[in-house]
Amino acid sequence: MNNQSQYKSRVLPWIFLMPTLLVLLVFLYYPAWQSIILGLFRSNLFLGTRQFIGLENFKNLFTGPLAPAYYQVFLQTLVFSVLVIFPGLLISLILAAMTSSLGSEGKVYRILLIWPYALSPAVAGTIFSFMFNPETGAVNTILRSFTPFSPRWLDHPILAFLLVVCGCIWKNLGYNIVFYLASLQNVPKANYEAAELDGAGMITRFFRITMPLVSPVTYFLIFTNLSYALFEAFALVDLLTRGGPVGAAPLDNAGLTTFLIYKVFQDGFGGSSNMGFAAAQSVVLMVLVALITVFQFKVGEKRVHYGGAAS
Amino acid sequence: MKRLLSAILMSLLAVSLFAGGQSEEKQVSSQSMENETEVKEIQFWYAFSDDKRSGWIKGLAEEWNASQSEYKIIAEPKGSYRETLQASVLASRQGVAPHLVHIFEVGSQLALDSGIFEPIGNVGTFDTSDYIEPVLNYYTLDGTVNSIPFNSSSPILYTNRDMMKQAGLDPSNPPRTFEEILAACEQAKAAGVENAGLGFNVHGWFFEQWLAQQGAPIVNNGNGRDGRATETMLDSTESKKIFGFIKELNDKGFYKYTGKLEDWGGSDAIFQEGQVMFHITSTADLGNITSAINGRFEMGTGMLPIPGDSDRNGVVIGGASVWLTKGHPMDEMEAARDFILFLTNTDNMIDWHKMTGYYPVRNSSVDKLENDGWFAEAPTRTIAFTQLLETVPNQATAGGVMGTFGDTRTIVEEAIQKILNGADVDAAAEEAKKLADLKLIEYNKNF
Structure with a gap:
């Protein structure tokens, strides 16, 4: 951090930072500050009311009759994130490794694998909702023609949950694969050749060479995927299930695919628009992300294998 | 330090997602400020985004605009019912409320509580006796007609x-x-x-x-x-x-x-x-x-x-009505009211009904349809009318308000x-x- 000496004046770096800081101030700090303040008020979007109620909104999140729903949503978000991140990354890495080993002939596959990333989440959600409509969707029409099954994709609690998980994984495959492909190109071929000579099979090579050598990228992707799962699953949820279906007890306090961010939207903009309550939730979400980020920087960097003196 | 800073940054990003949505809605209305020239513009925000119904409204707005030169109706779809109401409330707080807003029946109490609307019954005198009773009842509170029924169904x-x-x-x-x-x-x-x-x-x-x-x-x-x-x-x-x-x-x-x-x-x-x-x-x-x-x-x-x-x-009448916002010059409010009365006049409601299946909200429209033999021509439509006209007026069928x-x-x-x-x-x-x-x-x- 001794780069400061490159600037003669202490003011100059601040001038360079100004544009960024201004943008951050207007679009991040100020709205964030407003959200924190709003969380302390009883505030209704339609009525424009603002009554200071201290921490009551936060209290209502964690105790009282509204709390079970919030806890359920919290738990669901956790399970959902884990299911989106780890299987998603594993599938991405396997696909990336497979196409990567094809060399230049794998070009077509690579393009096909990356394209879901180019779709907007709204389009992806619409495609899924058409395909999986239990009565008229393509998937069930095909299934019905040669099996007796016609699964209720959108209202069976487990199926709906898994469908949203699969949709999210699929939608983000392209993004993950791009990173893995780039990373795999930096894995020295010699490692594989040496391992092959030692009699290591394909699977051993994947787990012993590929996985450790791409671990810095994996580490990075875990966190980008986490923020994807926390925030960007919104559109898919909105279009596929609108947060539903409500599960069976004890998971009957909220829709099974209602995740933290979707609940913020439901409480703030749905129904009678209780903005204060929604703002309190977004503050909780903010604290959560802050903790995760601290974890990412503090703990993570020590444990990831960066391959020593590579380049 | 750097780590802490980026932690704060990331978390702010999380919050701004929520707050960002708010500021976006506020922008919606800023475009209606210009054009304060000779023709007085009257904004009408409605909640139909399909070509069929939206086109019908726009067509009638043009027809009305052509019928006189003092006012100009600008009819714009604003998304769902909920989004339309939200946009109107936010626009109103910034002093750029549309004159007319299309609000769904269950939004009635919210609209009333938002305080941005003027009961249309208070704007001059006009005849509401032709509107079908159970329909008008829904939009009448304490004896005052709050809004003009437009698209009604059951x-x-x-x-x-x-x-x-x-x-x-x-x-x-x-x-x-x-x-x-x-x-x-x-x-x-x-x-x-x-x-x-x-x-x-x-x-x-x-x-x-x-x-x-x-x-x-x-x-x-x-x-x-x-x-x-x-x-x-x-x-x-x-x-x-x-x-x-x-x-x-x-x-x-x-x-x-x-x-x-x-x-x-x-x-x-x-x-x-x-x-x-x-x-x-x-x-x-x-x-x-x-x-x-x-x-x-x-x-x-x-x-x-x-x-x-x-x-x-x-049945309780479903659908939506058109509300008038406060704070405009009286002549504009009357013009806005007149446009809505025009939109829901006998012939327009017949046309609307034939196109969609919504009730025509006027008794005269129903009579005319009957005389024209429409119900013999379209027997599936008769049921809806029987059901509505046989409705017993009481507080249950007037519809709940909350x-x-x-x-x-x-x-x-x-x-x-x-x-x-x-x-x-x-x-x-x-x-x-x-x-x-x-x-x-x-x-x-x-x-």
Whole structure:
């Protein structure tokens, strides 16, 4: 951090930072500050009311009759994130490794694998909702023609949950694969050749060479995927299930695919628009992300294998 | 330090997602500031984004603009009902409210409480006697007409006449009660009809209609019309009867829906594809469903089936009305009012009805349609009128009024979904009441 000496004046770096800081101030700090303040008020979007109620909104999140729903949503978000991140990354890495080993002939596959990333989440959600409509969707029409099954994709609690998980994984495959492909190109071929000579099979090579050598990228992707799962699953949820279906007890306090961010939207903009309550939730979400980020920087960097003196 | 900073940054990003949505909505209205020239512009925000209905409104706005030179109606779709109301409230706080806003029936109390609207009954004198009574009643509180009814509908039973014949049922005598629906489905199933069953999307609106049919209010204080509602009646006997019917239907395998809440289009598709013998949806979809079926089977209609042991009180009017916002010069408000009266005049309402299936909201339109022989020409449409005109005017059929109607709907829908997943009817009804009351109490604390 001794780069400061490159600037003669202490003011100059601040001038360079100004544009960024201004943008951050207007679009991040100020709205964030407003959200924190709003969380302390009883505030209704339609009525424009603002009554200071201290921490009551936060209290209502964690105790009282509204709390079970919030806890359920919290738990669901956790399970959902884990299911989106780890299987998603594993599938991405396997696909990336497979196409990567094809060399230049794998070009077509690579393009096909990356394209879901180019779709907007709204389009992806619409495609899924058409395909999986239990009565008229393509998937069930095909299934019905040669099996007796016609699964209720959108209202069976487990199926709906898994469908949203699969949709999210699929939608983000392209993004993950791009990173893995780039990373795999930096894995020295010699490692594989040496391992092959030692009699290591394909699977051993994947787990012993590929996985450790791409671990810095994996580490990075875990966190980008986490923020994807926390925030960007919104559109898919909105279009596929609108947060539903409500599960069976004890998971009957909220829709099974209602995740933290979707609940913020439901409480703030749905129904009678209780903005204060929604703002309190977004503050909780903010604290959560802050903790995760601290974890990412503090703990993570020590444990990831960066391959020593590579380049 | 750097780590801490980026931690803060990331977390702010999280929050701004929420706050960002807010500022976006505020921008919506900023464009209407310009053009204060000789022609006075009158903004009309409505909630139809489909070409058919949106085009119809725009066409009439042009016609009205051409009829005089002092005012110009600028009609713009603003997304869903909810989005339109939100945009209007936010625009109004910035002093750029549209003159006219199209608001759905359950948003009435919210609109009233937002304080941005002027009851249209206070703007000059005009005649409302031609508007159909149960329709106008919904939008009248304390004797003042708040808004002009525009698109009005109620739910009816749609039948697949071919399947009914196949089942040995009389297609011209569709089931009128819950019990008859169940019996008809049993009979059809026994006769080997493959898709014997009833479909409707999980929507609080149907539940509200079934309460009104039984003469039961949805909230206390005269259905919220004698005073601000403080409690919902979701655990009443009448309410449990509705939940019980849905449970029985589902347990016997006769209930069909797409799995999504409020999925109008999905449920229509199930019926149109012949996947179900009976269907319940709004009269407003008559036009669309008829053309979607396109002669693949013969469609019939019937009155909304109700519990067999109940009197038929009639339907609550659904749909939306047009409200006038405060704070404009009187001449503009009168011009805005006149445009809405023009939009809902006898001939325009006939045209509107023929195109969509919404009720024409004027008695004169109904008379004219009758004289022109429209009901003989389109027999499926008659039911809707009978159902509406036979409605007994009381507080139940006038419709409930509460600020948290949207929340209550969602809670009812989730209760239905719980029941479809096997929950106990009594427990689900009581749980729903508890949650809906909580929202209502929280909302009322704003005052």
